[in-house]
Amino acid sequence: MLQKTHSAAGLVAAECVLMYYHMPVFSWESAAGLMIGCIAGPLADVDKKGSTMAKVLFPLSAVLRVLKVKHRTMTHSLLFMAAMFALSISLPEPLFWCFMLAYASHPLIDLLNEQGVELLWPLPIKFRLLPKFLAVDTGSEMETAIRYLLSILSVVLPVRYYLHM
Template identity: 65%
Template sequence: MLQKTHSFAGLLAAEGAVLYMQNSPFSWESAAALLIGCLAGPLADIDKQGSTMAKIFFPLSALLRLIKVRHRTMTHSILFIAALGMLFSSLPPLLYWSFLLAYASHPLIDLFNEQGVELCWPVKIKFRLLPKFAAIDTGSVSETLFRYILALFTLLLPAHYVWNHLIHAV
C-alpha cells in the first residue's frame, strides 16, 4: 500500500482512540493524537528504501538496511509492535494508544496485499488475508478505492460523534 493509504488508516485508528477515550475530537490533545496517527500509520515502511518514512528517518532507515532488514518483516511484526508499546508506554494514554493503533494499522492493511506480511518475524512465514487473485496491489485502482473508503470513514466517524452529541444535547 502507498503512504497516503497508510496515513488514512493511521488517522482512522487515531480517531477511534480519541472517540473511545471520550475525548472531544475538537481539543488540542485530539489534534495531536490525529497528527500522530497520520505519521505513525506509514511509519512501518521505514524499512523500504525510497519510501517517505525512510527519507524522513534516514539514519534509522540506513541502519535497518545495514542490518539487512527486508521490507514487511521486522517493522511489520507483532514483536516489533509490542516493543514499540513498551518503548512509548510513558506517553499520555491518548497519544500512546493513537500511536500504537495507528502503527498497527500498517501491517493490518498490508495483509490485504498479495505479498503478505511476516507478522511472526523472525519466523519467515508470510500472512495475507485475501487470495492472490483478490489481493489489493500497491498503487492499483483497488487500492485507490480502498483509500477512498478509509477517507470516507475518517469523515463519518467524527460526524457520527457530533451527531450523537447534538441529539443528546436536545
C-alpha cells in the first residue's frame, strides 16, 4: 500500500493511544505521539526500493538490500515487531504504544493486499485477509477509499473525544 495510507493508519493508531491515556491536546507528548504515528506507520516499507522510508533511512535500506531482504517479509513480520518492541520499550509508555500500534498497523493493512505478507518470517508463508477478487491493490480506488476513511476517522475521533471530555 502507499506510504500516505500507512501514515494515515499510523496517525489514527497514535490518536487512539493518546485518547486512551487522556493526553492533553496541546502538549509536547501529544505532538510527539502523532509524529511517531505518522512515521512508524510507513516504516516497515524501508524494505521497498524507492519508497520514501527507504530513501529517508538510506543506510538501513541499503543494508536490507545487501542482505537480499524481500519486500513484505522481515520488516513486516511478528519477529521483527518483537524486536521493535524490545528496542523501544524505554520510551515513555504512551509514546511506546503510539510507536508499536502504528508500526503494527502496517502489516495489518498490507494483509488486505493481494500479494500478502510473510508474517511468520523467516517461514516463507504468505498471509492475506481477503480472497484475490476482493483484495485491495496498491494505488487502487479501494485503497484511496480506505485512506479517505482513515483521514475522516483521524479528525472525527479526537474531535468527538475532546468534545465529550
